[in-house]
Amino acid sequence: MSIFNASHGKTKNARVAVVAAGIVSPLGFGLTETLQALRGGQDCVGRVTRFDVEQCRCKTAGQIADERLLEHRPSGRKAKRLHRASQMMICALHEALAQDMRFKPELTVIGTTSGGMSFGQDYYRAVHRHGSLRHSPSWIANYPPQKPVIDAQEAVGISAPCQVIANACASGTNAIGHAFECVRSAKYERVLAGGYDALSELVFVGFDSLQAATPEKCRPFDRDRTGMVLGEGAAILALENLDRAKSRGARIWAEITGYGVSTDNFHLTQPDPSGSGARQAMEHALARAAIPVQAIDYINAHGTATSFNDAVEGKAIAELFDQVPVSSTKGMMGHSLGAAGAIEAIFCLLALENQFLPPNINFRTGDEDVDLNVVANESRAAKIEIVLSNSFGFGGTNASIVMQKFAA
Amino acid sequence: MSLRIAGMGWVTPLGRGVQPVWERLVAGEEASAQSIADGPEGKKYPFFPVPSAELKSLPPHPRLRRASAISRFAAAAGLDALEEARSTTLAATREHAKAFDFANSQNRRAQGIGMERIALVFAVSNGGVVYTKRFYEDIAESGAQSASPLLFPETVFNAPASHLAAILGITGASYTVVGDGAVGILAMKMADDLMTNEELDFCLVVGAEEADWLLCDAYRKWRLLKTQPPIEPFRHPPRGMILSEGAGAILLGRDGPIAANEIHAGANFSQRKEASKRIIRILSDLAGGRSEILIASANGTFVDLAEKNAVSREMPGATIYSLKPALGESVGASAIWQVIAAAQSLRTKRLPPLLHVDPEDAGGVSFASGKEASASTAIVLSCGLNQQVAALRLSI
Numbered sequence: 001m002s003i004f005n006a007s008h009g010k011t012k013n014a015r016v017a018v019v020a021a022g023i024v025s026p027l028g029f030g031l032t033e034t035l036q037a038l039r040g041g042q043d044c045v046g047r048v049t050r051f052d053v054e055q056c057r058c059k060t061a062g063q064i065a066d067e068r069l070l071e072h073r074p075s076g077r078k079a080k081r082l083h084r085a086s087q088m089m090i091c092a093l094h095e096a097l098a099q100d101m102r103f104k105p106e107l108t109v110i111g112t113t114s115g116g117m118s119f120g121q122d123y124y125r126a127v128h129r130h131g132s133l134r135h136s137p138s139w140i141a142n143y144p145p146q147k148p149v150i151d152a153q154e155a156v157g158i159s160a161p162c163q164v165i166a167n168a169c170a171s172g173t174n175a176i177g178h179a180f181e182c183v184r185s186a187k188y189e190r191v192l193a194g195g196y197d198a199l200s201e202l203v204f205v206g207f208d209s210l211q212a213a214t215p216e217k218c219r220p221f222d223r224d225r226t227g228m229v230l231g232e233g234a235a236i237l238a239l240e241n242l243d244r245a246k247s248r249g250a251r252i253w254a255e256i257t258g259y260g261v262s263t264d265n266f267h268l269t270q271p272d273p274s275g276s277g278a279r280q281a282m283e284h285a286l287a288r289a290a291i292p293v294q295a296i297d298y299i300n301a302h303g304t305a306t307s308f309n310d311a312v313e314g315k316a317i318a319e320l321f322d323q324v325p326v327s328s329t330k331g332m333m334g335h336s337l338g339a340a341g342a343i344e345a346i347f348c349l350l351a352l353e354n355q356f357l358p359p360n361i362n363f364r365t366g367d368e369d370v371d372l373n374v375v376a377n378e379s380r381a382a383k384i385e386i387v388l389s390n391s392f393g394f395g396g397t398n399a400s401i402v403m404q405k406f407a408a
Numbered sequence: 409m410s411l412r413i414a415g416m417g418w419v420t421p422l423g424r425g426v427q428p429v430w431e432r433l434v435a436g437e438e439a440s441a442q443s444i445a446d447g448p449e450g451k452k453y454p455f456f457p458v459p460s461a462e463l464k465s466l467p468p469h470p471r472l473r474r475a476s477a478i479s480r481f482a483a484a485a486g487l488d489a490l491e492e493a494r495s496t497t498l499a500a501t502r503e504h505a506k507a508f509d510f511a512n513s514q515n516r517r518a519q520g521i522g523m524e525r526i527a528l529v530f531a532v533s534n535g536g537v538v539y540t541k542r543f544y545e546d547i548a549e550s551g552a553q554s555a556s557p558l559l560f561p562e563t564v565f566n567a568p569a570s571h572l573a574a575i576l577g578i579t580g581a582s583y584t585v586v587g588d589g590a591v592g593i594l595a596m597k598m599a600d601d602l603m604t605n606e607e608l609d610f611c612l613v614v615g616a617e618e619a620d621w622l623l624c625d626a627y628r629k630w631r632l633l634k635t636q637p638p639i640e641p642f643r644h645p646p647r648g649m650i651l652s653e654g655a656g657a658i659l660l661g662r663d664g665p666i667a668a669n670e671i672h673a674g675a676n677f678s679q680r681k682e683a684s685k686r687i688i689r690i691l692s693d694l695a696g697g698r699s700e701i702l703i704a705s706a707n708g709t710f711v712d713l714a715e716k717n718a719v720s721r722e723m724p725g726a727t728i729y730s731l732k733p734a735l736g737e738s739v740g741a742s743a744i745w746q747v748i749a750a751a752q753s754l755r756t757k758r759l760p761p762l763l764h765v766d767p768e769d770a771g772g773v774s775f776a777s778g779k780e781a782s783a784s785t786a787i788v789l790s791c792g793l794n795q796q797v798a799a800l801r802l803s804i
Contacts, residue, residue, distance in 0.1 A: 112586075264579075
């Protein structure tokens with residue numbers, strides 16, 4: 001392990017393998033359940049039950065059942081105090097490391113947008129409404145965004161330094177991309193990457209106040225789309241120097257070959273209408289992977305189903321690619337913010353492994369302004385070798401990664 | 409090849425600007441505490457605010473019109489760091505000097521200077537807590553229909569980084585890193601990792617924080633906050649810290665007199681009693697015994713003893729200094745402030761006196777007394793309150 005900056009001045013460009021993955025989302029617990037729901041185009045969005053949404057336009061989200069989270073919770077008093085986000089991270093990390101017990105990370109890079117936000121809400125309400133502060137030390141201790149990452153590591157018996165990225169909705173893809181660059185540069189051999197976010201009232205109401213959330217179905221890239229729905233979940237990928245992974249006989253799920261990032265300074269919440277930010281991120285990812293646009297077989301789009309995002313992302317994709325199959329999987333489970341990029345990277349892994357295109361559900365009518373080859377409503381069997389996954393966020397953060405089927 | 413500090417910016421309760429703040433610290437000055445009251449009982453807590461006059465010279469920008477204090481602190485520190493780079497370190501390099509002429513960004517664009525070659529890494533702990541509280545207050549008091557669509561975007565952790573990127577015209581990588589008081593060093597480590605990519609010329613690392621009553625109340629309930637100044641470092645038993653606010657910015661490049669040649673990736677501790685062990689390991693990795701100066705994060709809490717134990721073992725001859733008795737605990741900004749103090753101590757060969765310390769609490773370590781400090785290396789150690797520890801070494 002190189003804990004210092006020993007490789008400055010060297011460009012080694014190591015190949016980067018994904019050797020394990022774990023996921024929990026409204027689509028299911030673990031890769032097997034997720035694959036089934038993903039391939040079947042399951043709609044896992046339902047009425048919000050965690051808090052009152054009576055005054056909101058949007059009343060639905062993709063939620064993870066508490067009962068199932070409890071089934072996976074570690075035993076002990078401390079575990080009872082953990083935030084739901086910690087419980088999700090524990091599930092995802094446990095699944096990933098169970099696949100490769102010898103994977104010992106040197107660094108963990110995780111994306112999130114809101115950490116343990118609901119504990120912050122609980123604290124505010126208790127203080128300002130004379131509520132019980134009996135649990136306040138636990139709320140405060142479990143609120144910070146790094147806590148679910150440290151909790152998950154402790155639960156599986158590892159302790160790697162953590163870099164927690166909060167780049168809004170691009171966080172998960174940024175985390176994977178940065179981890180990819182760390183391994184690619186040969187500064188690190190093994191890095192855990194991923195993202196998490198748990199549904200909270202503050203964030204839900206926030207998107208509702210912006211009228212970005214829809215009271216109807218979430219219909220990415222549809223002409224009549226009316227907005228997003230929120231989701232939640234956690235996903236972890238174990239990245240390793242490919243040669244090292246091969247030499248120890250690790251299973252290689254796929255390679256990550258490219259990462260592109262750009263900052264779009266147009267507006268805090270709106271992308272540049274020209275699509276330049278999205279386009280730059282995709283172009284940089286392709287350049288880093290050293291592949292032409294024609295090499296991409298599938299794009300997992302950010303596709304939030306907001307008017308702005310889909311128009312801009314669709315324009316950028318249409319300008320750069322020639323009728324490549326595109327889907328947004330957010331119609332199935334909602335937008336899980338900091339987890340989204342990591343969850344969607346795992347969807348891409350499953351698509352590569354099982355040779356299918358994940359569906360863009362709730363799609364009715366194409367948008368005449370955006371000429372895309374949308375994988376409408378049902379998954380399709382397809383021969384795919386290289387895929388691209390996009391995540392774009394508030395603050396103008398744009399990130400794209402390229403993943404490739406591993407050829408031994 | 410080591411990363412080097414090309415410019416720095418500092419916004420603190422003791423003023424703005426690296427040199428003025430440093431001179432006041434060396435003179436043994438400390439910031440003035442004010443009280444903030446809120447909550448149903450109007451409970452008061454002390455904190456160290458940034459004097460509002462310090463930001464009056466901030467150039468107008470549409471992004472700052474509604475931005476919260478944290479974004480303004482960050483903008484001021486970021487601009488100052490780039491201005492220092494433009495006017496001093498990089499003045500010899502014509503293209504770079506133009507690149508950092510932020511007073512004339514149109515000119516920069518016209519010359520085709522690519523701002524994608526500068527990355528931004530923004531360290532934060534509590535983020536835009538003032539607007540977040542105000543946004544949630546509306547929801548809690550009046551229901552979801554009262555939620556403000558103008559406030560919500562400012563509650564997002566990366567809003568200050570987005571504003572800063574827009575002001576500076578940065579179009580490449582921009583990362584907001586969250587964590588506890590150690591996050592500034594974790595951000596430096598991320599910058600170090602990013603700069604492995606030779607397509608980047610510079611990385612601007614910014615740490616910022618704003619103080620609020622709710623934060624003070626939370627830290628008090630967690631038994632970490634004092635109700636009266638001063639912060640008394642290394643006191644046993646610890647008496648608590650006082651929050652402050654502000655920002656620090658460090659422009660990292662490949663030229664400059666101060667090198668950040670060893671940045672440790674850090675470690676986590678699950679219980680407070682484990683903190684000292686983690687620090688010992690990190691200092692051992694950094695070969696701490698070879699450094700004469702240690703800029704600690706001692707803030708009047710459990711951190712102090714953990715640091716003292718580790719330093720007495722791994723760096724027995726070193727002189728310890730902490731900024732926190734003079735400037736308060738600025739959490740997400742604090743480690744960047746420490747790096748600035750370390751760089752200044754190497755540049756000026758001075759170390760300010762450690763305030764409000766009882767010499768009887770030294771127990772095997774040496775506290776800074778305000779005398780000359782002619783060292784060629786300095787270690788910055790940050791032990792956060794929420795389980796993270798990190799450190800780095802600077803050299804001149």
